[in-house]
Amino acid sequence: MNIIESAKSVPVIYDADICVLGGSCTGVFAAVRAARLGAKVVIVEKQNSFGGMATQAMVNIWHSLLDDAGKKQIVAGLTWEVIQRLKKRGGAIKPNDEGADSKNYHVLNTEELKIELDELIRENNIKPYLHTFYCAPYVKDGVLEGVFVENKDGRGVILAKQFIDATGDGDLCHDLSFRSYTRPNIQPPTACAKIYKGAPDEKELINNIVLHREEYGLPEDWGWRDIIPGMPDIKYYCYMHIFGADCSKADDLTFAEMEGRRQIRGYLDIMKKYCNGGREAALVAIGSALGVRETRHFICRYRINGEDISYGRPCKTPVAHGCYPIDIHSADRPGITFRYLNGTEVYKQWGKPNIVTKWRNTDTELPLYWSVPFEAIVPDEDKFGNVMLCGRMLDCDTESFGAVRIMISLNQLGEAAGTASYLALDSRKKVGDIDTGKLKKLLVAGGSADVS
DSSP, X not given: OOOOOOOOOOOEEEEOSEEEEOXXXXXXXXXXXXXXXXXXXXXXXXXXXXXXXXXXXXXXXXXXXXXXXXXXXXXXXXXXXXXXXXXXXXXXXXXXXXXXXXXXXXXXXXXXXXXXXXXXXXXXXXXXEOSOEEEEEEEETTEEEEEEEEETTEEEEEEOSXXXXXXXXXXXXXXXXXXXXXXXXXXXXXXXXXXXXXXXXXXXXXXXXXXXXXXXXXXXXOEEEEEOTTOTTEEEEEEOOOTTOOTTSHHHHHHHHHHHHHHHHHHHHHHHHHSTTOTTOEEEEEOSSOBOOOOOXXXXXXXXXHHHHHTTOOOSSEEEEEOOOEEEEOXXXXXXXXXXXXXXXXXXXXXXXXXXXXXSOTTSOOOSOEEXXXXXXXXXXXXXXXXXXXXXXXXXXXXXXXXXXXXXXXXXXXXXXXXXXXXXXXXXXXXXXSOHHHHHXXXXXXXXXXXX
């Protein structure tokens, strides 16, 4: 049955140069870059804070900013700036600062990150809308002129000249009927938690999960935990997956959120019942949003493939760099596969020995980093000419997605999208027709790493 909603007059609540949908770090960094170049920017976020998976799902690791040799900085820009700002408050550290082996990554206090992102929004005179839901595009005479949103004030329209879709699922692009695809084997999500005085010995905890998981209805699987800056008695847990859920679908997302919380209670109970020192374990927090890794992707001017990443192939307009391995959270089997730039591949599953193989001949020169081209975030058939996408919905195959989906990569794509949207606005060109030479220069001038 369908019900016809009555037509009504909707007020214009804001008029901007650039509208960013989605307030993850990716979206915030897009907004900040555009604002620093002089654009009037508005950002719309459905949650109560900015930061996306980092703050809502509490994923607190930003991976290496250096190349695979650990010598050359390949990631800078706003990722580097925010890390430095957090360090001043004790909100970002390298794990070796608290005794772990150095891996050149940072762990964050994601509560401090929420406030730091607020500060960035304020400092750069960006108009924020929290607790505000994107609803639909406003298209007039074939021109995308605005978006309908809903919040405590009711329904309204935000007008803009350029739009950046940083919603994760590509909600705006989807509603504009941009060509997309959803893989049958999308990487499954994880519900994340902070636990006080959990099992001191993680190996013992994992062994007990393997031995007693059936008692609590937990899957065969894999996961990881890490420290939180300034909180020695609390750790962050990213354990297990929710299999068979496409979180771009309402029913699947609802199931996955509830199943994830059930899993957290299961391994918490195992800590308390079976682990030495685990009786005091207490649940401190569960992410206000599920840790979604993948849903739909959009067809762009270039699709990144696994060899682009594995062999570090150069590209015409690189806008993001990294050395993180291809990591595939499989939809059809437990555990995880890591494929490293040094030619090693490792499959990990709790309770079983790691399977280590070589995926390439290591006698030849090995790459130290990989790059993401600008063309992978430019919609292939944008009939409007004023839409950029940035985030995990970029165009890439299964293997390459395993590397480029991490937050510090998507942070950089946000900066590129914000800069490109400003250039399109300033030059009065379609965003896909901007001068990419100027784009690269502006990114470096704004603090991005120059790896040329």
